[in-house]
Structures are given as C-alpha cells and as structure tokens.
Amino acid sequence: MLQRLFRPRPAREMGRALYAAAVSQSRTPALYERLGAPDTVEGRFEVYSLHVVLLLDRLQGQGEAAAETSQAVFDTFVKSLDDALREMGVGDLSVGKKMRKLGEAFFGRVKNYHAAFGRLPDAADLEAVIARTVYAEADAAHAPAMARYAVAQREALAAQPLERLLKGEVEWTQP
Template sequence: MLWPFNHFRKPRSPLRGTIEAIYGMIVTQAREPSFYRAMAVPDTVNGRFDLLLLHLWLVLRRLKSAAGGAALSQALFDHFCNDMDDNLREMGVGDLTVPKKMQAFGEAFYGRTAAYDLALTGGREALAQALCKNILNGEHIEKAGRLAAYAEAAIAALDGLDDAALLGGSAKFPVPDRVDSGQ
C-alpha cells in the first residue's frame, strides 16, 4: 500500500519555472569564459561566486521597478540561498558549519550590492573601483573598467526589457566580449 505523503511537501510555487529560468540565466552568464580570460576574474570558487553575486544584483536591481517584481525578487533570492546551501553540502561542509557559511554569503551579498548601488551614483570609475575591490581582489583596475562597462551594458539591456519579458524569464545578458569599454 502506498501512503500519500504529498501533503508533507511544500507546495510548488507558481513562480518556480520562472525562477529556475532566471537563476539558470544568471549562473550560465557567471560561467562565461570571457570574464575569466579577458577581464581577469579569478577562475576560483570565490571568483565564480563574486560573478554570480554581480549578476544576481543586476537582475534584482531591475526587478525592483517591475510590476510584480517584489515577489519574484524574494523568490529569486531564496532560490540563490537554497542553491548555496546545497552547494556547501555537496562540497562536504558539515551541518554545524553551513549556517556560518550562509551568514558569510549573506554578508557578502548585502555588502557588495550596497557597494555597487553606491558606485552607480558615482559613474563608471566608481563602479570599476567597486568591482576591482570585490571581484578582482584589488588588482587589474584596467580590467575592472571593462567589467564596469559590461555591468552598465547589462543594466541598460535589463532596463530596456518590458516587464513581461523580464518576469517571463526570457531576459538576456550582453555578450561580454562585445561590450565596448570606451578605452
């Protein structure tokens, strides 16, 4: 006899498919080889995490202005947290250590997003400085300028989308190698 344990599971969110599509787009873009090859992003766990945070920030920033974006923003952030938790556990991090690591991830996310938001008000040079500090370990300021140009192009591309395209999970990031840095 089969016991109906379905009532113990969390109900499937109607946003789940959209969240998975948007998060998949973010992760795929953060893995784009040209960031590591041409923009000096360290090809390390930390470098990949920092690029993931950058792209998550870009999307969450745009969702703030979208009709219905608040619920999607929260669901996207929750998905990110669940993914980080799952990754820690897959890497063998113990149950007692996971909460500490998750707290560190949260602090990194909020610290970087605050720095990037503030830097946006100061122009490309300020954004390049923030990206250099947080992603490039304080090195390669010239590469940080390219990364800042990319972030500005991504902001423009996301801002140019109508809400339906964004909320439908069909947004696209610019190709990093094709962004003109103005240098």
Template sequence: MLNRLISYLSGKQNETAAVMLYRQIVAQARQPAFYGRHGVPDSLDGRFDMIVLHSFLVMRRLRRSGTEAAKELSQQLFDLQFADMDNSLREIGVGDLGVSKRVKVMAQAFFGRVEAYEAGLNAEDDHVLAEALTRNLYGTSQPPAAGLAAVATYMRMTDQRLAQQPDDSILAGNVDFLPPPA
C-alpha cells in the same frame, strides 16, 4: 544540483520564473571570457562574485518595476540563490555547522556588494564602480586595467539593456544579458 532545487519548489508561476532566471544568471556568470579575457579570478570566490553581480543586475531591474509580482520574484530569486549556495557548500564537504555560518557570511557579502554596485551604477563616472569591482569581484587579485574597465562598461550596458526589457518578459523568467565584453 540545480535540479534538486527545482524539485523543492512548489510549481507556482513565479517560482518557475525564479528558477529560469537563476539558470540564466548562472550560465552568464560562467562565461569563460570573464575569467580568461577579463581577469576575474577563476575560483569559488570569483564564481560566487560573478553570480552576485548578475543577480544584482536582475534584482535591480525587478526592483525598478515596482510591482508586487516583481518584489516576490526578486525574493524568490534571492532564496533560490542562497539555497543553491547552501547545497554547493554541502557538496564540497562543508559540515552542517559550517554551512550556516558560511551562508550567513555569503549573504552579508551579497548585501555589501549590492550596496557598492548600486552606488557605482548611480555614480556619474566609473570610478566608484571600478573601486567596487576591484574590492569585490577581483578580491585579492590585481585586476587588469582593461578587464576592469570592460567589466564596468558591461555592467552599465547590461543594466541599461535590462531596463529596456518588458516587465512581462522578466516576470516570466526571461532576461537578455549582453554577451561578455570582447
């Protein structure tokens, strides 16, 4: 699925970096510990939300860079993510008319989560972030208290780790995520 998206890209340096970043985001979002140990629902929604969470963290880091190259890379990453979502919906059998509606809902969900996670990370304590994670990442399931706390701490620490990574590295498509919380 991802390889088809790669072929649609024209080969510009930032587009290659976007593919590299997206692969790392998806790999991190698929870490079994998030689903098993920390109670994130192992469902289409839960997996979507883990990708959104990690995409948000990378895009937040790119935005902090303030450069035009970072802004372009962030947009390419967003476009690639939603092209992947479109392809995934088609692969599971959603019809052409349903795909555009669902992708629109997913994009709206993405922007809502970005706003909620931004507020949560900007808050002084984890209460706002925990509420955002409960509402979005855990959805209709009841998050285990330890899992929720671990994911909130993971988000804060990963945000700090990404902030310490050099712009050149991230613009080249390399991020260094923390391992999932133990």
C-alpha cells in the same frame, strides 16, 4: 486539486529561471579569459553575484509581481549557495556560520553596487566596487572593462520588457 495546491507559484518558477540564466551567463568563458575575472571559487562567486545583483536591480520598484520574482531569485541564490557548501564538504554544523558570512557579504555587495549604480554615468565607484570584489585576489587592471560590461548588462536589462522577465526570460549581452 492536489496538483494545484502543491504547484510552485509562478513567481518562484520564474525566479528559478532567471537565476539559472544568471548562473549560465556568469559561466561565459570570456568573463574569465578576456575580462580577467579569477577562475576560482571566490572569483566565480563574485561574478555570479554581480549577475544576480543586476537582476535584482532591474526588478526593484517594478510592482508586486516583480518583487515576488525578485525574492524568488534571491531565495534560489541562497539555496544554491547552501547546496554548494554542502557539496564542497562543509559540515552541517558549519553551514549556518558560512551562510551567514556569505549572506552578509552578498548584502554588502548589493548595497555597494546599488550606490555605484546611482552615481552612473561616472563609473569610478562601480570600478572600485568591482576591483575590491571580483578582482580581490587578482590584478584589478580589468576592473574598468568589467564595469563597462556591468553597465551594458544593466542597460540591456532595462531595455527588456518587464513582462518577459516576469516570464523568466532574459537576454544577456556578450562580454
């Protein structure tokens, strides 16, 4: 009985699995080698934020189970950021401030990506968002290619059955 009480909810487990898949995909070497994403702390944050946004976008408006799973993906993302800051040596007194700043940045990206996705197939806005986030500290010449990659991922996610995603299973396309 106690095991049942303390067992994580399925949505939480699936959210963790989807988040882990997003992190794994965001570490694909081709994103950095061929698409020119900066291989820095900031560049990696932007690339994995993009993948998390793509998952949240796919789950949006798909019912209660998808909303729970989406929240679990986000919660796992936030916990991971907190853990990463602490591993980087950020002191306990500073973590809250940095987390607030990262949270505001992430919500800004969610809003901007969502608006850009709404204007597809015209990818100009998506390219602009990617240029000022992913390539903020690098040459943005690869922004159109990264935008095509993001659109392809979004389409691939849309084609995947919701049931698979709610089981924590996702297939990403290669860059």
